[in-house]
Amino acid sequence: MTRDGLVLAIETSCDDTCAAVISRDGEIRSNVISSQEVHGRFGGVVPEIASRHHLELLDPVLDRAFADAGATLGDIGLIAATRGPGLVAALLVGFNAGKALAASRELPFAAVDHLHGHVAASYLAPARLQPPFLSLIASGGHTLLAEVSEPGPDGMRVLGETLDDAAGEAFDKGARLLGLGYPGGPALERLASGGDPEAFAFPTGARMPGLEFSFAGLKTALLYRIRDLGETEAQRRRADLAAAYQRAIVESLMLRVRRALRTTGASRLAVGGGVAANGALRSALAELGVELDVPPPALCTDNAAMIASAARYVPAVAFPGYLDLDVYASGERALGSQ
Amino acid sequence: MRVLAFDTATPATVVALADVGAEPGHGGLWLELRDDPPPGARPGHTQRLLALIEEVVATGGGWDAIELIAVGVGPGTFTGLRIGIATARALARGRGIRLAGVSTLASLAAAARARAPGSAIVALIDARRREAFAAAWAVDAAPLQDPPLIAPCVLTPAELAAAAAALESPAIAVGDGAIKFRAVLEPAGIRVPPDGSELHLVSAREHSRLAARAAPNGSGAVLPAYLRVPDAELTGPRCTPHQS
């Protein structure tokens, strides 16, 4: 252990209750994720239900994070928590617990931006990528491209975001239209593997200039196509529909990635977010011919190790300077675009 | 016993540090700090709670003498309850201090009991959506120790009027819900102190007294008294007041 102590981080921005302990040089000691499998029957995350579960799960998750790390609170030198963006009621559980835990020991505290966390997953040991690079973050909650010039939050400039649905949301909504459960990404991918991606042409927003994403039209296109085919035929061609729909999401992402690589001249690309686990996207990215970092799936989906990693590059606030800090919701603040 | 107590069930952020059981005038410590946002303003729980806690703890000479943390478990605003309980659990973990949950309704009633002897007491917290969180205790009952006449539940104005009419008299109603539903309560013969009365304010000092008396729970057992299921699950039967 280094002289400054370990980093403990808490992440509760959506429906995963997460805590992790890492060393200052980015070695993961523990990374505990408790996924709430209660939102499926509602077809999406219900903020109030997610927040209730966070409060119930946080203590056991913290216990396990310490146990897995073989560490106690006395070994911790810095406590971090996700400040936003995310569901406010959910964020408040982990953020207040993090502040209070830090205050009880008069430890410094780092308030971490969730998106900065996704990027900082690439800095965890073994360190795979250092700035400058281009970052694509695609999940159920966010879809954006950022130019990363340095590892701190100020070194992140957002180049383009989604104007409507996130890429992961597009997967989930498409899956629902195809009669698959929630979350639908993995199920849709499985169905697509037996289909022909060329069977149908779905919109990719190719004529939309710039680096902004849009997935709402794609979902509508799938809805109309299923209607046009009729129930029986749509059922018979489910795999083709899934394959073509997945191809459109991947192509929509790749179009903007290629554009961003061209305009920024970046030669390296890091990918984060749950959608990075998608096989079709991973193959397409591998063909770009740039130096590529896709963290392992457990570090792509929401987790606290990435928040702890980011905390190392955030100016830590000494006790008691953080007592009055508050969280921020989705859309209230965006990194590098104030 | 030195107790740190706080409550965030209502828009107010209330924090107290108290030596419970110390003889009056014998150096027992009593500190209470509160932040009452103006009507309509957003509660300042996240920004104020920890700052007020640190202020009373520092004024009281630090953490070492504190034996118990008492937190109000509501009912009240869901987010407020979670902020208070998440904070309480983290402080208890960080300092290795025992934790106890206190019913905010029982605390309101207990504080009123001393000022209104010989009355039945109805504690009411504004539940928004034109409803109230309610609990009531008989004339000679001690809140938290004796079983309530009306166990904590959520009531519409009509249900509240019916419950109020069935109470023995005299009866007094306290809490921000009592102010809000004055027009329902007074015709039923329930006395409601003036809006500015201290009896309507949640007192963390009262929490500390009640918690010091009650058996402490493990920190996992301190859970919010939501009394309402999330909207997404609103299919089950409503809670009704059980008279005992």
Ligand SMILES: [Zn+2]
């Ligand atoms: Zn995320």
